[in-house]
Amino acid sequence: MKKFIRLSISLLIMMTTHTISEAAVNNVQIKYEVSFSEPQAHYADIEMTLSGLAQKAVDLKMPVWTPGSYLVREFAKNLEGFSAEAKGKPVEFVKTRKNIWHINIQGLSSIKVKYRIYAFEISVRTAFIDQTHAFLSTSGMFLYPDGMLKHPSTIHITPYKNWNKVSTSLEMVNNDPFTRTAPDYDILFDSPIEIGTQDVFDFKAAGVNYEVAMYGGGNYDKERLKKDMAHVIELETAVFGENPNKHYTFIVHNYNKAGGGLEHLSSTVLGMSRNSYNTEAGYQGFLSLVAHEHFHLWNVKRLRPIALGPFDYDNENYTTNLWIAEGFTAYYDNLIVHRTKLYSTENYLGILAADFNVVDNTPGTKMQPLAYASYDAWIKAYRPDENSINTGISYYNKGAVIASLLDLEIINDSNGKYSLDDVMRYMYNEYYKVRKRGYTDAEFKLALEKFAGKNLDDFYKKYINGVVPIDYNHYLNYAGYQVKDEFAGTENPTLGVKFPAAGNALKVAAVLRGSAAWVSGISVNDEIKAIDGQEVTDKKKLLDGKKVGDKVVVTVVRDGASLDIPVTLLRDTDVKYKIESVSSPSEKQLAVRKKWLSL
Known part of the structure; x- marks a missing residue:
């Protein structure tokens, strides 16, 4: 490893930001070389060359998050072995923030920076490398020069051994699949790269x-x-x-x-x-996933909340509109598959009812408004804990439900002339194509009102900015449907705890707000051993023979010690909705149904 000179704190304080002229920036050329000397150890080797430089210093930055996944992931944690050189000699630099490397380049027109990225997290939003392939989630791979987000760059890939294919949306250079170019960093960071034998x-x-x-x-x-x-x-x-x-x-x-x-x-x-x-x-699940992510090429990637662009790659980008960006997309994914006729109407209505169930069976829906669920995605949605079910609601599920209600409202109020499709098309044209910017809360609401032909203040007050229980039948009735709760009238007792989905372990994973366990003091991580002295091993038979109102003693192991907890069993308030037709739908209801479900 080449040595570098550490700048003293006093010298760092004396540094001033050098203003770069537009002409100077335009002359800068940025090239990356990506290779894989140790893919089996999950590393990529990256060499970045900047030429045509005319400033005294340059700050190289690593994004802290990737657009579409609203969590600060600190990609700089995976970077190691940073070095800078010019004409074969080390160039001094200092790390000034968690994701910034400051390099003195006075008198230098070209520098070469080398670093390695450790990539060992399997997900759609993070890089992963082994000897079989490399998936480069680009926002966590490539440093960029501060102030040059609009600058083009070229990426040349040296594949490992038998890797013979590159799959990415980045354009080829001279028809070379292993050399790609990005017109700016927003495009580069929005263009993942798959390399291997796919x-x-x-x-x-x-x-x-x-x-x-x-x-x-x-x-x-x-x-x-x-x-x-x-x-x-x-x-x-x-x-x-x-x-x-x-x-x-x-x-x-x-x-x-x-x-x-x-x-x-x-x-x-x-x-x-x-x-x-x-x-x-x-198969249907895969097509629904295809429909969801592909729908995003319009909704959020082009038609977007105004807060989501231009991107700030250093910090959170807050918006209250993820219920539109993600929730509406979650509504359309299954609706589009239904339109292909791969889902029957009964199947589709079952999927929609499942979203209703998720919303109403989540205690947090009474605590967190949908707009706040969007805004707090950065601290809640991607960081769930044992109490998340009690404090928040998914903007995916509830957003999809809200989209269905608005779709029915628009179809009904316009007598079948319009639907939510018309709102999406209008917003795409008006804001992405004409105004060339994102939309505000108020602007999207106005578009909904434009096609519904009515004021939606009360709807927003109750369902977007409030926590009023949703009146499903009010909207479904427009199409001659209604919800039936198959659990209505049942008197099933419950502790009100959640266990891990896999296996038959009786270690408590969550305690539902207001439940018997919540009131009595059963805690997350308690392992239930017995009820009224009788050993229990099967979570499905936990309360066999018990009824609502029974007073029982639950024996748990907490932190290695046995503890007896008196509990009064309460009624299970979970719902299980089924959407079914009203007995004699009217001509208008059938017309709304036909428009809504493309019958």
Whole structure:
């Protein structure tokens, strides 16, 4: 490792920021070389060359988060071995913040920076490297010069051994798949790169070339996927009226167990269980994931809350509108698959009812307004703990529910002339294409009111900015539907605790607000051993023979010690909704139903 000179604190304090002229910035050329000397140890080697420099110093920065995933992930923690040189000699630098390296370059027109990135986190939003492939989540890989976010860069990849393919939405240079270019850093950080021997197939939909890169194998049927993915894409394009891409890349990571996705401007990364494509539930789930992440190329990547662009890569970017950006997308993903006819109407209504269940069975829905759930994503949504179920609500599930209600409201009030599709198309054209900026809370509300033809102050007060229980039947009745709670009238006792989903362990993972366990003092991490002195080993038979109002003694082990806790059993208040037709729907209700469900 080459030595570098540590600047003293006094010298650092004397530094002043050097203003870079636009002409000087325009002359700077930025190139990256990415190689893999030790992929088995999960490392990428990166060499960054800056030439045409005319300033006294440059700050190189690493983003602390990746757009689309609202958590400060501190990507700089994975960077090591930083060094800088010019003409073969070390150049002095100092780390001035957790994600900033300050380099003195006075008198130098070109410098070379080297560093390594450790990549060993399997997810759609973080980099992972081993000897089989490299997935570069670019916001956590590439340093950028402060003040040059709008500057282009070139990335050349030296693949490891038999790696022979690169899949990314970044454009090739001179038709070389291993050399790519980004017009600015927003594009670079929004363009993940898959390198390896992935199975690649392509198709065309809505006038756009699509590439699908499959890593990890799987029992997928390429021809079936081409047909059904194209159908999803064409239906989504119809919502917005155009597909703004020339080409689009799906990077799919197939693992033994996987899920989730992360949207990008012209690509997406999906996680999938490799052997689930040949089941109805698995295949439909994959198409729903495709529909969700692909819908984002409009909703959030182009039609976006005003707070989400230009991005601040150093800090949180707060918005109260993730219930639109994510929740509306979560509504459309299953609705679009239903429009392909792969979901029956009964199946689709069951999926929607499941979202109703999640909302009403989460105690936190009474505590956290939907707008706050969006704003607090940075500190709550991506950092769940044992009490999250009691303090918050998912802007995905509740946002999807709100979208369904608004869709029904608009269809009904416009006598079938408009739907939520028209709102999305209008907002995309008005704000992304015409005004070329994001929207505010008030502007999106005005658009909803424009197509509903009515004031939505009360709706927002109750369901967006408040915690009033949702009146599902009021909106479903527009389409001649109603919800039935299949648990209504039951008198099932419950402790009100959650256990780990896997296995039969009786170690408490969560205690529901207001439940018998909550009131009596059963705690998270307590291991339930017995009830009224009788040993219990099966969580499904925990309260066999008991009824609401019974006074029992629950024996738990807490911190290695046995503890007897008196508990009065309360009624299980969970709901299980089913959406069904009213007995004699009117002509207007049937017309709304037809418009809503594309019947």
